[in-house]
Structures are given as C-alpha cells and as structure tokens.
Amino acid sequence: MDAFYASVEQRDFPELRGKALAVGGSPDGRGVVATASYEARKFGVRSAMSSRQALLLCPHLVFTRPRFDVYKEVSDSIRSIFRRYTDLIEPLSLDEAYLDVTTDKMGIGSAIDIAKAIKLAIQEELQLTASAGVSTNKFIAKIASDFEKPNGLTFIGPSKIITFLERLPIEKFFGVGKVTAQKMKGYGIYTGLDLKQFGEHELVRRFGKSGKFFYHMVRGEDNRPVKPNRISKSVGIEDTFETDMRERTEMITEFKLLCEKLEKRLSGKSKEGRTVTIKIKFSDFTQITRSKTSGYYISSAEDVLEQVLDLFAKVDTEEKRVRLLGVTLSNFYDADLEKLSNPQLRLF
Structure with missing residues (x-):
C-alpha cells in the first residue's frame, strides 16, 4: 500500500488531503513519525x-494520532480482495503481502493483469492506491513493488532480471540499509554489477551471514515459497509519552497498561509465548532492551507483568527521563512446535 496510514487518514478526513501529514508524533516535537504522506516525504x-x-x-507538517483499529479493518478488506484471486497469501504487515498467483482462481491468465485487477479493486472499493511488483520470486517482486511508487506496477520478467539487478543502485536492494550501503560503497560497490564481482566467501567475510544473501540476491536467486500460514515471531506493544516520565511508579503503571493491551492482542491471535522483552527509550534517544525466557508459555497480562517487573527491577532509571516503554512476547508455542516438526539438518 502507498503511505498506508497517512492515505487512510487523508481518505477519511478531506481537510488533510494535499497536506504534508505525519501519522504519529506531535507538533511539540515529541514522539516518532509512524508514516508520512507523500506531500511530507518531499x-x-x-x-x-x-x-x-x-x-x-517541514515546519508546516500536520500531525494526527494513529488509529490502528481502523488500519486493521482496512487491511482485512484488502486481504479479502486478494482472496478473490489466490489462496496463497503471505502477509508481511498490515499494508504488505506476497501473493502466489500460479493457481489463477479467476482464470485471468496473466500475473500482470491480476495485479492490475487487484489495484483497481482496492482503488474503487477502498479509495486507496497500492503499488505492485510482479516477477518470478519474492525477492525480485519486492524490489519491483517499490520501484514506481506511488500507484505503480512494475513487471520484471525472467529475461530482464539479471540486467535489471546489475543496473540497480545498491541502496535500492531489499535488505541493504543505509549503514550497509555506505559500507559497500567503501568497497567500491555502487550497483548490482559491482556487487556481482565479489565471490560468496568474500562477501561473507566482509558482511557476515548477510554476505550469502547478498551473493544470491544480486543473481536473482530466491527459492522461498509464499507461505500463507506465516507464523508471527513476536507480538509487541509500545507507547511514546507526551511528557517524559521520571517516577518509577508511573513507569510501572504504564507497564501494567501495556501488558493489558498486549493480552488483548495475544488473545486475538491465539498466541502464548515464553520470552518477555521490555524496551525503554530515554529522553536522549538512547534505548535498552531486556529479555527473560521461561520454561512455560504465558499470555495473560498478570503473567507477562510479573516477568516485566522482574526485568525492570534490574534497570537503573535514577536521574533519567523515559520517553517510551514497550513490551514484547516471543518464542510462541506454534513456532516452537513447527521447529520440532521440521528440525534443521546439522552438517558435521
């Protein structure tokens, strides 16, 4: 989806259309932007x-509070549109998904035409725009989906993949962030063609485990299937405060509220996990995380809060101001069950 949260707000509130809009954050300079409209991105x-x-x-930036319940409803409507065309849908987030259209439910006969039909349905039924990437695997389709935003459709066929990747600036590769891009440029890697000059072992030596991924991605190699039952690895919730917190009693009260909200999310996803993580961001924007793993699965606010308070007791907040607190639960039962069902092969 194109600037999803901001686009929903501009759709629902005409007075925001055409304005530089930030969803999240606040005009007093506190908080963090969740999504910016294209007018703001300029x-x-x-x-x-x-x-x-x-x-x-952008001094004239307009701020609005996120409405995640609305975004979730819209996301569900979008996925209903997807299901008209294929059952193989792998959601990545509320506003992004992979679709395998090998089995063409509507008998359209063309992946490009299916993408056009989905984009048109989203625009006509939800008054929102989406960008689509069409190709032979997930990695190339992901790059293609970002190539002509907003409201774009990019097709990269088998015969064009290698040429396309060789010409692509390195920072445009999915998985290459700003820091990695700068490091690559230090080695003279500015395009896919430059990256292709390095062997797999050399890339692993310079970039660690990611080097293997980089070696295959620049060759357009990605055999991962679209997994419709993609298992969530974690569920979390956090809150950025309008005024920095100083008192531990206030922070404990906030943690209690976060755990109650987290319980509702976990209940909706039928999740229970073993690892609790707390996140604390201070007024100077430094942040810490602390985790604890139990031998049993939990999901209730009471049980999660018990672990949170144990972790928080070991964090020194004296003479510090806190601007954000977060709680996450991971190591879910269903993920552990999948690991047991599909053990990793070990090489000796």
Whole structure:
C-alpha cells in the first residue's frame, strides 16, 4: 500500500488531503513519525523519524494520532480482495503481502493483469492506491513493488532480471540499509554489477551471514515459497509519552497498561509465548532492551507483568527521563512446535 496510514487518514478526513501529514508524533516535537504522506516525504520526512527532526525539515507538517483499529479493518478488506484471486497469501504487515498467483482462481491468465485487477479493486472499493511488483520470486517482486511508487506496477520478467539487478543502485536492494550501503560503497560497490564481482566467501567475510544473501540476491536467486500460514515471531506493544516520565511508579503503571493491551492482542491471535522483552527509550534517544525466557508459555497480562517487573527491577532509571516503554512476547508455542516438526539438518 502507498503511505498506508497517512492515505487512510487523508481518505477519511478531506481537510488533510494535499497536506504534508505525519501519522504519529506531535507538533511539540515529541514522539516518532509512524508514516508520512507523500506531500511530507518531499521534504524528507520519513517513518521512525523523531517529530523534532520532521518539523525541522517541514515546519508546516500536520500531525494526527494513529488509529490502528481502523488500519486493521482496512487491511482485512484488502486481504479479502486478494482472496478473490489466490489462496496463497503471505502477509508481511498490515499494508504488505506476497501473493502466489500460479493457481489463477479467476482464470485471468496473466500475473500482470491480476495485479492490475487487484489495484483497481482496492482503488474503487477502498479509495486507496497500492503499488505492485510482479516477477518470478519474492525477492525480485519486492524490489519491483517499490520501484514506481506511488500507484505503480512494475513487471520484471525472467529475461530482464539479471540486467535489471546489475543496473540497480545498491541502496535500492531489499535488505541493504543505509549503514550497509555506505559500507559497500567503501568497497567500491555502487550497483548490482559491482556487487556481482565479489565471490560468496568474500562477501561473507566482509558482511557476515548477510554476505550469502547478498551473493544470491544480486543473481536473482530466491527459492522461498509464499507461505500463507506465516507464523508471527513476536507480538509487541509500545507507547511514546507526551511528557517524559521520571517516577518509577508511573513507569510501572504504564507497564501494567501495556501488558493489558498486549493480552488483548495475544488473545486475538491465539498466541502464548515464553520470552518477555521490555524496551525503554530515554529522553536522549538512547534505548535498552531486556529479555527473560521461561520454561512455560504465558499470555495473560498478570503473567507477562510479573516477568516485566522482574526485568525492570534490574534497570537503573535514577536521574533519567523515559520517553517510551514497550513490551514484547516471543518464542510462541506454534513456532516452537513447527521447529520440532521440521528440525534443521546439522552438517558435521
């Protein structure tokens, strides 16, 4: 989806249309931008950017609070549209998914035409735009989906994949962030063709485990299937405060509220897990995480809070101000069960 949260807000509130909009954060410089409209992106405003920095780039930026319940409803409607065309749908987030259209439920006969039909249905029924990438595997389709945003459709056929990747700037490769891109440029890697000059062992030596991924991605190799029953690895919730917290009693109260909200999310997903993680971000934007793994599965607010308080007791917050708290549960029962059902082969 194109600037999903911001586009939903502009759809529902006409007075926001055409304006530089940030979903999340606040005009007093507190909080973090969740999504920026394309009008705001022209000024350099991006998701995960602090409100303070966003305002420096775009002083007339308009802020609005996120409505995640609405975004979830819209996401469900989008997936209902997907299901008209295929049952092989692997959601990545509320606004993104992989679709395998090998089995053509509507008998359209063309992956490109299916993508066009889905885009048109989303626009006509939900008054939103989406961008699609069509190709032979997930990695190439992902790159293609970002290539002509917003409201784009990019097809990269088998005969074009190698040429396309060789010409692609390295920062456009899915999985290559700003830090990695700068490191690659230090080795003279500016395009896919430059990356292709390095062997697999050399890339692993320079970039660790990611080197193997880089070696295969620049050759367009990705054999991962679309998994419709993709198992969530974690469920979390966090809150950024309008005013920094100083008192531990306030923080404990906030943790209690977060655990109650987390219990509702876990219940909706029928999840229970063994690992609790807390996240604390301080007023200087430094942050820490602390985790604890139990020998049993939990999901209730009471049980999660018990682990949270045990972790929090070991964190020194004296003379510090806290701007964000978060709680995450992971190591789910169903994920552990899948590992037992599909053990990894070990090489000796």
